[in-house]
Amino acid sequence: MISDDSIVALSSGRLPAGIAVIRISGPKTRFVVETIAGGMVKDRVATLRKLWATDGSLMDHGLVLFFPGPTSFTGEDVAEFHVHGGRAVAGRMLETIAGFDGVRHAEPGEFTRRAFLNGKLDLVETEALADLVNAETEAQRRFAVQNAEGAQSALYLGWRRRLIHARAMIEAEIDFSDEEDVPGSVSDTVWSDVRAMIDEISRHIDGFHAAEIIRDGFEVVILGAPNAGKSSLFNALARREAAIVTDEPGTTRDLLEVVLDLNGVRVRVTDTAGLREAPGKVEAIGIEKARAKAHTADLMLLLEDLANPVAISEIPADIPALRIGTKVDLLKDQRPLGAYDAFISTVEGTGLAELLAEIGGRAAAAIGDVGDILPSRLRHVELLNETKRFLASALSGEERGQELRAEELRLAADRLGRIVGAVDVEDLLDVIFSQFCIGK
Ligand SMILES: Nc1nc2c(ncn2[C@@H]2O[C@H](COP(=O)(O)OP(=O)(O)OP(=O)(O)O)[C@@H](O)[C@H]2O)c(=O)[nH]1
Numbered sequence: 244m245i246s247d248d249s250i251v252a253l254s255s256g257r258l259p260a261g262i263a264v265i266r267i268s269g270p271k272t273r274f275v276v277e278t279i280a281g282g283m284v285k286d287r288v289a290t291l292r293k294l295w296a297t298d299g300s301l302m303d304h305g306l307v308l309f310f311p312g313p314t315s316f317t318g319e320d321v322a323e324f325h326v327h328g329g330r331a332v333a334g335r336m337l338e339t340i341a342g343f344d345g346v347r348h349a350e351p352g353e354f355t356r357r358a359f360l361n362g363k364l365d366l367v368e369t370e371a372l373a374d375l376v377n378a379e380t381e382a383q384r385r386f387a388v389q390n391a392e393g394a395q396s397a398l399y400l401g402w403r404r405r406l407i408h409a410r411a412m413i414e415a416e417i418d419f420s421d422e423e424d425v426p427g428s429v430s431d432t433v434w435s436d437v438r439a440m441i442d443e444i445s446r447h448i449d450g451f452h453a454a455e456i457i458r459d460g461f462e463v464v465i466l467g468a469p470n471a472g473k474s475s476l477f478n479a480l481a482r483r484e485a486a487i488v489t490d491e492p493g494t495t496r497d498l499l500e501v502v503l504d505l506n507g508v509r510v511r512v513t514d515t516a517g518l519r520e521a522p523g524k525v526e527a528i529g530i531e532k533a534r535a536k537a538h539t540a541d542l543m544l545l546l547e548d549l550a551n552p553v554a555i556s557e558i559p560a561d562i563p564a565l566r567i568g569t570k571v572d573l574l575k576d577q578r579p580l581g582a583y584d585a586f587i588s589t590v591e592g593t594g595l596a597e598l599l600a601e602i603g604g605r606a607a608a609a610i611g612d613v614g615d616i617l618p619s620r621l622r623h624v625e626l627l628n629e630t631k632r633f634l635a636s637a638l639s640g641e642e643r644g645q646e647l648r649a650e651e652l653r654l655a656a657d658r659l660g661r662i663v664g665a666v667d668v669e670d671l672l673d674v675i676f677s678q679f680c681i682g683k
Contacts, residue, residue, distance in 0.1 A: 246319065246357060249275070250349035251340045253333055254682035260328035265336050266682065268354055271345045272309070272320035279324070279339070280307045294324065296339050303332050317354055318361025355683055359664070366664030367396045370620060374458070376683060381507030382610060386457050386619070394616050395623075398447070399659045402440055402630075406656040409433045413649045430645075434638060437652070441634050444627055450617035451624050453610045456541065458619070460502060460509035461606035464536050467546030468553035469517030472569035475589040476546065477501065477514035480599065498532055505603035508610060518555045537562065542605055544598075549574055552581065565601065623662050630658040 249269025255262065267275055277283050278297070284290040289306045296302050305326035315321040326332050341348050350356075355372060358364050364372065371390030378384040389395075412433045456462075465473045481501040499514040513536055516529030534557060537543055543564040545555065550573045558564070565584040572588040585601065587594035618624050637651035 246270075247345070249343075249346040250353050250357075251337060251346055252349040252354070252682035253337060254323070254354075255328070258328055258330045258333055262325050263328040263333040263336075265324045265326065265333065265340065266321065266354065267323075267340055267346065268315070268317040268319045268321045268349075268357060269346070270320065271343055272322045275340055275343055275346065276307060276309055276322050278343075284309050286311050289325075294326065294336070296335065297342065302335050302339065303327055313361065316363065317357040318363050319357060349682065351680055352683055365393075365396050367399070367619075367623070367662060368393055369664075371395065372683075374619065376680070380457075380504050380509045382457050383509065385614075386454070386617070389614070389616070390619060395619065396663050398616050399662050400665075402444065403656050403659040403665075405436060405440060406634075406652050406659070409437060410649050410652040410656070413645055413652065417645050417649070437634055437638050441631055441638070444631050444634075447616070447618060448624055448627050448631075450611070450615060451621075453615070454617040454619050456606070456610050457509070457617075460511040461602075461609055462539060462541045463510060463512045463544060463602055464533075464540040464542075465512065465514050465544045465546060466518060466533060466537055466555060466558065467569075468548070468555055469519055470551075471517065471546040471548045471553070472587075472589060473514055473517065473546055476544070476567075476569070476587065476595075477512060479589045479592075479595055480512055498536055505599065505606055508603065508606045510602060510606050518557075519553075541609055542602065547581075547583075549586070563605070565598075567598070626658045626662045630655045633658065 246269055249267055249271035251265065251267040253263060254266040255264040273283065279294050279302075280290075280292040281295060284292065284307045286309055289308050291304070292307050293304050294302045294307075303326045305324055308323045308325075310316070310321040310323075312319040312321070324336060326336055337348070340346055352373075355364070355369055359366065359369050368391055371387050374383065374387035375391050378387050412429050416429055465477055467473050477499065480503065498516075501512050503510045503512060515533030515536060518530055518533060538559050540559075540562050543558065543562055545558065545564050545566045546569050547553065547555075547566065548570055549568040550570055552568075566582070568581075568583040568586045570588060570590070571586040571593055572591045585594055585598050587598060589595070618627060633651045633655035637648045637655070640648050640651065
């Protein structure tokens with residue numbers, strides 16, 4: 244599909260910078276290059292040219308690259324101008340190019356949208372490309388790059404192919420059921436493959452939590468009685484870990500969050516209000532929030548002041564926890580009573596590096612092998628669950644007859660097709676492309 248209009252945008256980052264890359268895609272690309280660069284350049288070869296405005300004045304001196312469609316990123320003619328990364332230079336270039344008849348400024352994600360519409364990328368690869376552009380940690384980058392290269396799509400398309408094959412076999416069996424030469428075992432083979440596929444899809448869906456951790460972070464919640472030393476530990480973790488990704492705003496007064504990058508894995512640590520029978524209303528709300536937050540944790544750090552141990556109650560039993568004895572410096576020669584997983588002193592710095600290593604190890608274990616192919620969006624999980632439901636229904640529906648079972652296989656394959664965008668996805672496009680920045 245070739246668009247009528249051409250689009251232009253600044254495709255590189257914030258200015259000023261060493262170089263700014265201005266990209267144009269669409270039918271007017273060739274004409275714009277000829278006009279601005281004083282003639283065409285060789286396909287796919289970087290060429291240094293003087294760049295002229297339409298009034299004949301010199302705008303800059305830069306590299307020009309021309310990628311003829313359909314073998315370009317968008318599938319259309321595409322050109323890039325690599326100019327000096329000053330605001331005025333980029334501004335003048337953009338204004339000049341967008342001033343050509345039939346050329347306009349691009350919407351966010353519009354280059355990628357054209358690539359999708361021209362069959363250069365499927366929907367899952369498009370989502371992975373958005374993840375790659377937004378990746379902040381090494382795990383996020385590794386996860387996104389393999390999916391952008393098509394690993395996740397290949398898995399879904401593989402299942403879809405097997406289902407299409409299964410359906411063809413069942414339909415052949417229906418058509419030739421009177422004839423002697425269709426062996427009865429065909430149907431057995433088909434249904435045992437469908438059963439195997441249900442297991443494979445279930446295992447794949449189980450990996451979604453790992454994908455969520457890669458993307459949103461491993462959730463660590465610090466809990467303990469008032470004065471147990473929670474805020475001191477929180478501050479120490481925030482300061483000790485050099486690679487803080489962001490200090491996320493939007494946290495409430497009583498839940499404070501810091502985001503760490505531990506060996507390439509995003510880890511979110513939340514400090515909570517001290518747990519006790521609250522005397523006041525405001526504190527009671529804070530304590531409620533702390534308890535609610537504990538339920539969403541991947542790991543709880545349960546802090547107890549060794550000099551004044553107060554065990555905390557009503558902690559979720561099914562969430563992994565580390566029981567941590569704090570203020571170990573105050574103990575001097577006494578031995579701590581009770582079983583603790585770690586001892587720390589934020590005053591002397593004892594035990595903090597070990598604790599960080601333990602948290603980092605657990606976060607890494609939670610995401611498993613980054614090479615695993617996981618569903619990366621809730622959208623994928625929902626469609627995979629529908630696929631599974633149709634398959635389970637087809638598998639157990641012997642009494643309904645082969646025609647209906649074959650139809651359920653078709654519906655299952657259709658859901659897989661929707662994940663990669665091979666079937667009917669118009670309604671999703673605006674949502675997906677709004678995740679991109681302008682120029683991508
Ligand atoms: N000696 C010693 N004192 C500590 C240590 N950690 C914290 N404290 C002190 O213990 C007191 C309480 O520390 P916080 O970190 O504010 O404790 P908290 O659990 O956040 O307290 P709330 O906000 O009331 O829930 C402060 O006076 C700290 O200076 C430590 O490792 N050693």
